[in-house]
Amino acid sequence: MTDFEAKLSKYADLAVQIGVNVQPGQILVVNAPILAADFVRMITAKAYAIGASLVKVNWSDASITRQQFEHAAPEVFTEPPTWYAGEMTELAEKGAAILNVIAEDPDALKGIDPVRISNYQKVRGAALTKYREMQMSDKVSWSIVAVPCQAWADKVFPNVPAEERVNKLWEAIFHTVRLDREDPVAAWQEHLDTLDQKANVLNAKKYKKLHYIAPGTDLSIELPEGHIWAQGDSINAKGHSFVANMPTEEVFTAPLKTGVNGTVRSTKPLSHGGNIIDGFSITFENGRIVSVSAEQGQEALEHLISMDEGAKYLGEVALVPHKSPISESNILYYNTLFDENASNHLAIGMAYAFCLEGGKDMTPDELIAHGLNNSVTHVDFMIGSAEMNIYGISADGTEEPVFLNGNWAF
Amino acid sequence: MLDFKQKLENYALLAVKIGVNIQPGQTLVVNADIVSAELVRLVVRKAYEAGAKLVKVNYSDEVVTRTRYDLAPSDSFLEPPQWQADELEDLAKKGAAFLSITSTNPDLLNGVESGRIADNQRISGQTLAPYRELLMGNHVSWSIVAFPSSSWAAKVFPEASPDQQIDLLWDAIFKATRADQADPIQAWSQHLDGLKARCTNLNDNKFRKLHYTAPGTDLTIELPEGHIWCQAGAVNGKGVPFLANIPTEEVFTAPLKSGVNGKVSSTKPLSYGGNLIDNFTLTFENGKVTDFTAEKGSETLASLIALDEGSAYLGEVALVPFHSPISESGILYYTTLFDENASCHLALGAAYAFTLQEGTTMTKEQLQEKGMNQSHTHVDFMMGSPEMSIDGIKDDGTTVPIFRDGDWT
Numbered sequence: 107m108t109d110f111e112a113k114l115s116k117y118a119d120l121a122v123q124i125g126v127n128v129q130p131g132q133i134l135v136v137n138a139p140i141l142a143a144d145f146v147r148m149i150t151a152k153a154y155a156i157g158a159s160l161v162k163v164n165w166s167d168a169s170i171t172r173q174q175f176e177h178a179a180p181e182v183f184t185e186p187p188t189w190y191a192g193e194m195t196e197l198a199e200k201g202a203a204i205l206n207v208i209a210e211d212p213d214a215l216k217g218i219d220p221v222r223i224s225n226y227q228k229v230r231g232a233a234l235t236k237y238r239e240m241q242m243s244d245k246v247s248w249s250i251v252a253v254p255c256q257a258w259a260d261k262v263f264p265n266v267p268a269e270e271r272v273n274k275l276w277e278a279i280f281h282t283v284r285l286d287r288e289d290p291v292a293a294w295q296e297h298l299d300t301l302d303q304k305a306n307v308l309n310a311k312k313y314k315k316l317h318y319i320a321p322g323t324d325l326s327i328e329l330p331e332g333h334i335w336a337q338g339d340s341i342n343a344k345g346h347s348f349v350a351n352m353p354t355e356e357v358f359t360a361p362l363k364t365g366v367n368g369t370v371r372s373t374k375p376l377s378h379g380g381n382i383i384d385g386f387s388i389t390f391e392n393g394r395i396v397s398v399s400a401e402q403g404q405e406a407l408e409h410l411i412s413m414d415e416g417a418k419y420l421g422e423v424a425l426v427p428h429k430s431p432i433s434e435s436n437i438l439y440y441n442t443l444f445d446e447n448a449s450n451h452l453a454i455g456m457a458y459a460f461c462l463e464g465g466k467d468m469t470p471d472e473l474i475a476h477g478l479n480n481s482v483t484h485v486d487f488m489i490g491s492a493e494m495n496i497y498g499i500s501a502d503g504t505e506e507p508v509f510l511n512g513n514w515a516f
Numbered sequence: 517m518l519d520f521k522q523k524l525e526n527y528a529l530l531a532v533k534i535g536v537n538i539q540p541g542q543t544l545v546v547n548a549d550i551v552s553a554e555l556v557r558l559v560v561r562k563a564y565e566a567g568a569k570l571v572k573v574n575y576s577d578e579v580v581t582r583t584r585y586d587l588a589p590s591d592s593f594l595e596p597p598q599w600q601a602d603e604l605e606d607l608a609k610k611g612a613a614f615l616s617i618t619s620t621n622p623d624l625l626n627g628v629e630s631g632r633i634a635d636n637q638r639i640s641g642q643t644l645a646p647y648r649e650l651l652m653g654n655h656v657s658w659s660i661v662a663f664p665s666s667s668w669a670a671k672v673f674p675e676a677s678p679d680q681q682i683d684l685l686w687d688a689i690f691k692a693t694r695a696d697q698a699d700p701i702q703a704w705s706q707h708l709d710g711l712k713a714r715c716t717n718l719n720d721n722k723f724r725k726l727h728y729t730a731p732g733t734d735l736t737i738e739l740p741e742g743h744i745w746c747q748a749g750a751v752n753g754k755g756v757p758f759l760a761n762i763p764t765e766e767v768f769t770a771p772l773k774s775g776v777n778g779k780v781s782s783t784k785p786l787s788y789g790g791n792l793i794d795n796f797t798l799t800f801e802n803g804k805v806t807d808f809t810a811e812k813g814s815e816t817l818a819s820l821i822a823l824d825e826g827s828a829y830l831g832e833v834a835l836v837p838f839h840s841p842i843s844e845s846g847i848l849y850y851t852t853l854f855d856e857n858a859s860c861h862l863a864l865g866a867a868y869a870f871t872l873q874e875g876t877t878m879t880k881e882q883l884q885e886k887g888m889n890q891s892h893t894h895v896d897f898m899m900g901s902p903e904m905s906i907d908g909i910k911d912d913g914t915t916v917p918i919f920r921d922g923d924w925t
Contacts, residue, residue: 131589140550140575147579154587160595161584165550165575169557174571177564179541189603196599 110276116285117251118148120352122156124294125249126203127348130157135197137164138207142253146207162197164190168214168255175218175226175380183225191233198240201344203247211257212440215380223379224409231413231482242484243459243466244340247348252279252443261440282353282432282444298349301337304425305357307516308335308508313498316423316508318370318450320494322387327423327452328365330477332463335359340460355432355447358424360457362477364393366420374449374488377440381406386487393419393479395454411454416481422453422461428492428512442486450490450509455481518696520686527661527695528558530762532566534704535659536613537758540567545607548617550577552663555617572607578624578665585628593635596643604647611754613657621667622850625790633789634819641823641892652894653869653876654750657758660853662689671850692763692842692854704759711747714767714835714924718745721916723908726833728780728860730904732797737833737862738775740887742873745769750870765842765857768834770867772887774803776830780862784848784855784898791816792850796897803829803889805864820864826891832863832871838902838922852896860900860919865891 338354385401
């Protein structure tokens with residue numbers, strides 16, 4: 107086994123044991139691009155070794171996806187993926203774990219008619235509603251891990267010789283998921299404990315509002331009564347832990363849907379639906395987005411917030427210090443899985459049910475009644491910077507700093 | 517002389533235009549192993565260029581498949597692939613075309629507990645039956661082409677270096693599929709005309725029986741009334757022609773289910789369900805396999821024959837001259853798509869409804885009544901050789917030589 111294969115094998119251990127935390131008798135669904143075949147084969151063998159009853163791999167191929175968006179008939183993008191959604195929902199109901207292996211070219215769909223992309227996302231989102239509700243209320247174990255592809259590595263490391271870029275991105279990924287530690291599984295336990303402490307402090311504070319101040323940003327976000335600050339470590343319906351994102355550096359909760367006012371400015375480009383949206387500002391009144399402007403990707407941003415009514419409201423508020431390991435690497439990944447863990451961020455769209463006391467057991471209507479947003483989409487965007495201050499305002503009106511100059515104030 | 521890229525383009529074009537013959541607005545489903553991505557992507561492009569509405573690719577990976585057979589719990593092989601079957605049936609009913617790109621290592625499941633393979637074959641056979649019936653009845657267009665995986669190429673060319681193995685198999689595939697010709701579509705049109713002339717001749721003769729003799733083989737096969745000799749060039753439910761196998765050299769029809777008697781010896785190994793069966797004999801009485809022997813893969817052969825009621829009966833009789841281009845290459849491919857086109861062969865399992873007059877409009881019960889075998893499987897095996905003679909026997913008892921020394925008379 108080469109050094110690289112050994113690392114890849116450890117990465118597969120992390121994905122299987124910490125990420126989805128596969129249990130004996132459980133089905134594991136792996137959604138993966140064909141270029142990740144070596145990694146997926148390791149994951150498959152490791153999951154069976156733990157006792158998985160079936161590892162079902164749904165392969166994708168970026169070249170074929172691109173051809174579909176370019177050349178398929180327009181009606182293809184408004185037809186719901188009935189069978190895929192039906193099968194995924196049934197598998198989730200049966201308690202399957204879902205592992206998404208991503209290797210995304212941030213420009214994968216550049217130049218594609220944005221109507222096709224938004225139609226596709228809309229019908230897909232609607233068809234997968236039930237599945238997503240299970241996912242967002244932690245009923246099932248799920249996780250996202252990334253592997254490089256050439257186009258992504260080209261985007262991240264344009265100044266490195268072409269043949270070295272993929273290796274460089276592997277190294278960066280391995281670093282962010284703590285694979286360069288002697289015992290990565292133990293390193294993850296320790297890391298999750300640290301995040302848990304931050305979440306506990308915030309949960310004890312029970313802030314009524316957060317007030318964000320930074321260049322281009324003056325935003326007030328009310329938090330719903332009973333909100334819970336969560337971190338990357340979750341517990342599914344059967345009591346098994348899982349880590350939905352690898353890496354993860356955030357603690358996060360749900361905003362009060364109607365309690366967001368002011369303007370926020372993005373600090374990193376957002377790769378969404380194969381297009382880049384950059385240098386954008388969003389203004390909110392009573393939670394609803396009333397205007398957007400983007401230096402790049404204005405049309406894509408407008409399509410995003412028009413997906414449904416819930417796409418005009420926020421569903422997540424996440425805190426990440428500017429001095430996080432990912433942020434300190436100073437690499438812009440053009441991929442939310444990484445960039446959101448280098449920066450304070452918000453998400454447009456659906457809120458996580460587990461961010462509310464009792465939320466996991468509430469119906470979608472009950473969650474809405476408690477002020478949690480509902481949508482077919484959930485898209486994080488980055489707003490943190492070294493100049494950002496965040497103040498927490500308690501029910502009695504007292505105000506204290508939560509973040510100063512981009513880092514934790516406590 | 518075309519370069520590799522041009523041949524690959526030709527091959528993809530053949531799969532799309534001659535194989536499934538994609539029509540504007542039609543959906544194409546491609547089933548392929550991830551190793552064949554290079555060809556799949558070209559096929560996708562050609563299909564969209566031909567006006568396909570959507571190309572849906574279902575990738576699989578033989579390593580993941582083998583890992584499952586080695587490590588998954590036994591009862592997991594009894595789970596029917598219901599969603600997959602329902603989706604394929606739905607797509608077929610909506611008029612999609614289906615292209616399979618085969619690349620499997622003939623020894624993929626070597627050493628796997630045979631019960632697991634049999635369970636999986638039985639359950640998926642039952643679950644996929646409604647979809648397979650739409651294909652076997654030629655209601656929809658379907659085709660099979662091949663892609664050389666390294667494991668398959670290593671089996672075919674064990675003496676060559678690993679780099680050469682794939683190149684050699686590509687050369688053989690390009691030649692057998694005429695993708696190495698400047699105008700492969702024209703070449704196929706000519707070739708199919710030749711096969712059609714053979715069929716016309718056999719259909720005019722309306723043979724009652726065929727009598728095969730060769731070393732280890734003395735077999736009589738009765739043909740049902742109204743049988744039709746076909747070539748792989750077919751026409752789907754909408755009247756659009758397609759070619760179910762590329763390459764194809766055979767003309768074939770259905771035997772009378774209860775009319776097969778005698779003994780037949782195989783002449784090439786049969787790769788079935790990831791295992792090889794070799795040097796085997798089958799003995800038939802009134803159509804049914806009553807005895808068999810196999811030097812290799814006896815257990816696999818036993819489970820094939822026991823798969824269901826119909827898998828112990830024949831469903832296809834195919835004639836291929838020993839001097840076919842594939843046969844003359846002298847290569848043993850260990851895959852039926854090629855080896856069946858180098859040799860006279862028979863198939864255990866379901867008969868094709870279109871090999872009987874008005875068969876495509878009949879129910880399963882009606883087909884059964886006419887002597888057409890029904891089964892969840894259809895497995896060709898090779899029994900032709902340069903020593904084979906075949907006589908056609910007419911209703912009035914006159915005997916006409918069809919094959920002598922392995923070739924058409």
